[in-house]
Amino acid sequence: MKVISADHAVAHGARLARVEVVPAFPITPQTLIVELIAEFINDGELDADFLPVESEHSAMSAAIGACAGGARAFTATSSQGLALMHEMLYAAPQNRLPVVMVNVNRSLGAASGIWVEYNDSMPERESGWLQVYIEDNQEALDMVIQAYRVAEDREVMLPMMVCLDGFVLSHTVERVDFPDQHLVDSFLPKFKPLYLLDPDEPVTMNPITPPEYAMEMRFQLHRAVDGSKEVIEKVDREYGALTGRTYGGLVDTYQMEDAEIALITLGTVTSTARVVVDHLRSEGKKVGLIKLRFMRPFPSDELESIAENLKALGVFDRSVSFNGFGPVFTETRNALYHLGTPLTNHIAGLGGRDVTFKEVREMFTVIEEHAKGHRVKECHWHGLRGDS
Amino acid sequence: MVAKEIKTIKDLPRDDYLTRGHGACPGCGVAIAVKNIARVLGKDTIVYVPASCLIVFSALYPASAFKWPFFYTAFENTGAVISGIKAALKRRGREVTVIGMAGDGGTFDIGLQALSGAAERNEDVIYVCLDNEAYMNTGIQRSGATPFGAWTTTSPIGKKVQGKREFKKDIDAIVSAHSIPYMATLSIAHPNDFVRKVQKAKSVSGFRFLHVLCPCVPGWRSEASKSVAIARLAVETGMWTLYEVDHGVEKLTYKPKTLVPVKEYLQLQGRFRHMSEEDIEKLQTWICERWKHHFYEEVPVPPCKIEEARKALIIDEDPLHGP
Numbered sequence: 174m175k176v177i178s179a180d181h182a183v184a185h186g187a188r189l190a191r192v193e194v195v196p197a198f199p200i201t202p203q204t205l206i207v208e209l210i211a212e213f214i215n216d217g218e219l220d221a222d223f224l225p226v227e228s229e230h231s232a233m234s235a236a237i238g239a240c241a242g243g244a245r246a247f248t249a250t251s252s253q254g255l256a257l258m259h260e261m262l263y264a265a266p267q268n269r270l271p272v273v274m275v276n277v278n279r280s281l282g283a284a285s286g287i288w289v290e291y292n293d294s295m296p297e298r299e300s301g302w303l304q305v306y307i308e309d310n311q312e313a314l315d316m317v318i319q320a321y322r323v324a325e326d327r328e329v330m331l332p333m334m335v336c337l338d339g340f341v342l343s344h345t346v347e348r349v350d351f352p353d354q355h356l357v358d359s360f361l362p363k364f365k366p367l368y369l370l371d372p373d374e375p376v377t378m379n380p381i382t383p384p385e386y387a388m389e390m391r392f393q394l395h396r397a398v399d400g401s402k403e404v405i406e407k408v409d410r411e412y413g414a415l416t417g418r419t420y421g422g423l424v425d426t427y428q429m430e431d432a433e434i435a436l437i438t439l440g441t442v443t444s445t446a447r448v449v450v451d452h453l454r455s456e457g458k459k460v461g462l463i464k465l466r467f468m469r470p471f472p473s474d475e476l477e478s479i480a481e482n483l484k485a486l487g488v489f490d491r492s493v494s495f496n497g498f499g500p501v502f503t504e505t506r507n508a509l510y511h512l513g514t515p516l517t518n519h520i521a522g523l524g525g526r527d528v529t530f531k532e533v534r535e536m537f538t539v540i541e542e543h544a545k546g547h548r549v550k551e552c553h554w555h556g557l558r559g560d561s
Numbered sequence: 562m563v564a565k566e567i568k569t570i571k572d573l574p575r576d577d578y579l580t581r582g583h584g585a586c587p588g589c590g591v592a593i594a595v596k597n598i599a600r601v602l603g604k605d606t607i608v609y610v611p612a613s614c615l616i617v618f619s620a621l622y623p624a625s626a627f628k629w630p631f632f633y634t635a636f637e638n639t640g641a642v643i644s645g646i647k648a649a650l651k652r653r654g655r656e657v658t659v660i661g662m663a664g665d666g667g668t669f670d671i672g673l674q675a676l677s678g679a680a681e682r683n684e685d686v687i688y689v690c691l692d693n694e695a696y697m698n699t700g701i702q703r704s705g706a707t708p709f710g711a712w713t714t715t716s717p718i719g720k721k722v723q724g725k726r727e728f729k730k731d732i733d734a735i736v737s738a739h740s741i742p743y744m745a746t747l748s749i750a751h752p753n754d755f756v757r758k759v760q761k762a763k764s765v766s767g768f769r770f771l772h773v774l775c776p777c778v779p780g781w782r783s784e785a786s787k788s789v790a791i792a793r794l795a796v797e798t799g800m801w802t803l804y805e806v807d808h809g810v811e812k813l814t815y816k817p818k819t820l821v822p823v824k825e826y827l828q829l830q831g832r833f834r835h836m837s838e839e840d841i842e843k844l845q846t847w848i849c850e851r852w853k854h855h856f857y858e859e860v861p862v863p864p865c866k867i868e869e870a871r872k873a874l875i876i877d878e879d880p881l882h883g884p
């Protein structure tokens with residue numbers, strides 16, 4: 174047990190997962206991760222190669238090259254760095270290369286800032302990467318280890334992005350429990366590549382693919398992302414049996430057994446919302462919380478069975494599709510369309526603005542009104558200065 | 562197993578790793594270069610190819626002309642991907658030559674950053690630039706490697722401006738400035754020099770850079786049968802200098818007896834046929850300066866007028882020829 178930041182928890186996770194090649198490029202608030210990994214390597218605590226590449230585009234390129242060469246590859250980035258990698262992200266899934274990357278969420282582009290927002294990682298859900306969102310430092314460490322088990326599962330063979338809130342987690346210290354190395358070793362065996370660049374058995378990886386074949390390949394990838402759901406649940410259960418910690422797989426719920434209204438959250442806001450739910454429960458309100466962990470694969474069926482009996486449901490988003498809704502809302506509405514559950518979108522915390530107890534309470538007030546059949550706006554921005 | 566040293570073209574093994582069945586144009590300098598480099602490097606090699614003519618003509622699913630393990634992902638990342646592959650192979654305890662083969666666009670321009678990064682880190686890989694002096698894969702657009710005066714689709718022959726106005730970037734000087742163990746320029750018309758340099762690159766460890774001039778039939782508006790002759794004239798006219806920088810020591814590996822006027826080189830290629838005397842003289846001056854830089858010899862500018870212009874090998878009716 175140590176008191177460390179989520180960035181350091183991630184670095185310890187990578188160390189325990191015995192990553193072998195770590196190409197990296199610094200960006201705030203991710204830097205602490207790669208700095209600590211570099212220290213592990215130079216101190217001989219981790220037997221790996223650190224590649225201090227000259228950009229994020231090259232970091233992802235080198236990670237993909239290393240994975241194709243048969244090594245367990247790790248990298249981490251954030252915001253502009255992830256955007257610079259965008260082109261390369263697409264190479265890993267279609268080549269079935271299980272690279273694991275931590276993205277420390279941070280806002281992107283103009284009105285520039287270094288604070289948490291999900292508009293860096295959300296657009297990448299079309300890339301074929303699995304995406305998990307983290308609530309606390311312990312989950313950050315555990316999920317790096319779990320991510321390799323899922324990604325390298327023969328039924329999956331896909332890259333995975335572990336997303337965590339910039340500063341709120343990355344630079345905030347919490348107590349974190351370290352699983353024993355031998356426990357991790359038994360849970361996560363050495364990486365066995367499915368395809369490999371090896372002169373003794375030469376294969377051509379990623380040739381130009383004409384329309385006669387490319388569509389079937391996309392379909393296979395589509396099915397692989399879908400199929401990863403079962404593996405994610407299984408790996409989480411197994412990890413729980415070893416360490417006593419599970420995270421609920423794709424979604425976790427809080428006070429949902431008899432809930433009439435609920436809010437979907439992801440990331441650190443979940444912790445705030447849990448306290449709000451406790452308060453509302455003490456006032457006798459039947460409210461619950463759905464912690465969405467994965468954006469890819471998106472747990473449509475799971476949400477459907479959880480939301481089945483709700484009178485209204487709200488969806489929190491820390492990013493926005495301008496002139497539209499937040500991406501979590503859009504995906505949720507897609508998944509629950511035929512249930513007809515009254516849905517509202519709650520956009521908050523953009524550009525790193527705090528999402529407070531008061532605002533989460535406001536979200537529940539809107540959902541409650543909606544449940545009563547009152548007309549409410551479909552999309553609310555919370556915490557705006559001035560009118561909303 | 563210690564491989565036999567390959568000193569001349571006669572020692573070149575016959576086994577091909579870029580096999581027949583690829584889709585390169587007849588007379589393609591890139592195909593000739595790759596095939597022969599592969600013969601020297603032999604079996605225990607992994608190749609990365611970025612977006613370029615080579616990927617399109619060698620690996621089109623479900624076929625592949627490479628007998629080496631082959632990987633492709635994007636255009637600008639050759640230096641980075643080969644760094645990653647090498648790191649993995651080292652971890653697996655495998656003695657394998659990792660080679661990246663990029664075009665001039667993927668080296669001089671968009672790939673320069675990753676190339677420089679890999680060179681600076683002295684990655685243990687071979688980087689080959691297959692220089693056909695334009696972006697051929699996307700249909701002959703100018704690159705930093707395109708010579709002064711040349712026609713390309715983005716340096717067209719206009720009423721106001723004719724052809725490319727900038728001189729070729731000196732990538733070899735840029736790469737050498739990284740103090741890498743080995744850098745060499747190669748020509749497909751000088752096979753003994755060619756195989757010796759590839760062999761040397763294979764035997765050295767650290768970052769190695771091989772720069773091959775690769776005539777391109779449609780891009781240079783030339784005859785398929787003339788690719789090797791054009792490559793030879795490039796050297797004889799000083800458009801291409803054969804040299805190497807071995808651990809910091811620069812050495813010229815071939816010196817033409819006299820400097821042949823550049824016009825002899827230009828007139829075999831439709832991409833230069835619009836060039837005015839004034840522009841040819843400009844290019845000639847550039848060559849003479851380079852010549853002085855490499856051979857420490859002054860040459861009169863222009864070194865000579867062409868007494869008797871040879872018949873240009875341009876076939877007007879062929880849509881491939883003449884812009």
Ligand SMILES: Cc1ncc(C[n+]2csc(CCOP(=O)(O)OP(=O)(O)O)c2C)c(N)n1
Pocket residue numbers: 591612613614615635636637663664665666667668691693695696697698699704
């Ligand atoms: C980021 C990006 N921009 C543009 C392209 C389009 N593109 C593919 S190959 C190429 C030109 C290749 O030129 P070069 O490297 O000289 O190789 P050549 O085809 O001439 O052998 C271009 C522009 C691309 N694939 N990726």
Ligand code: SF4
Pocket residue numbers: 584585586588589590591592614618693697698776777778779780
């Ligand atoms: S276009 Fe040029 S480089 Fe490309 S295959 Fe044809 S000859 Fe070779």
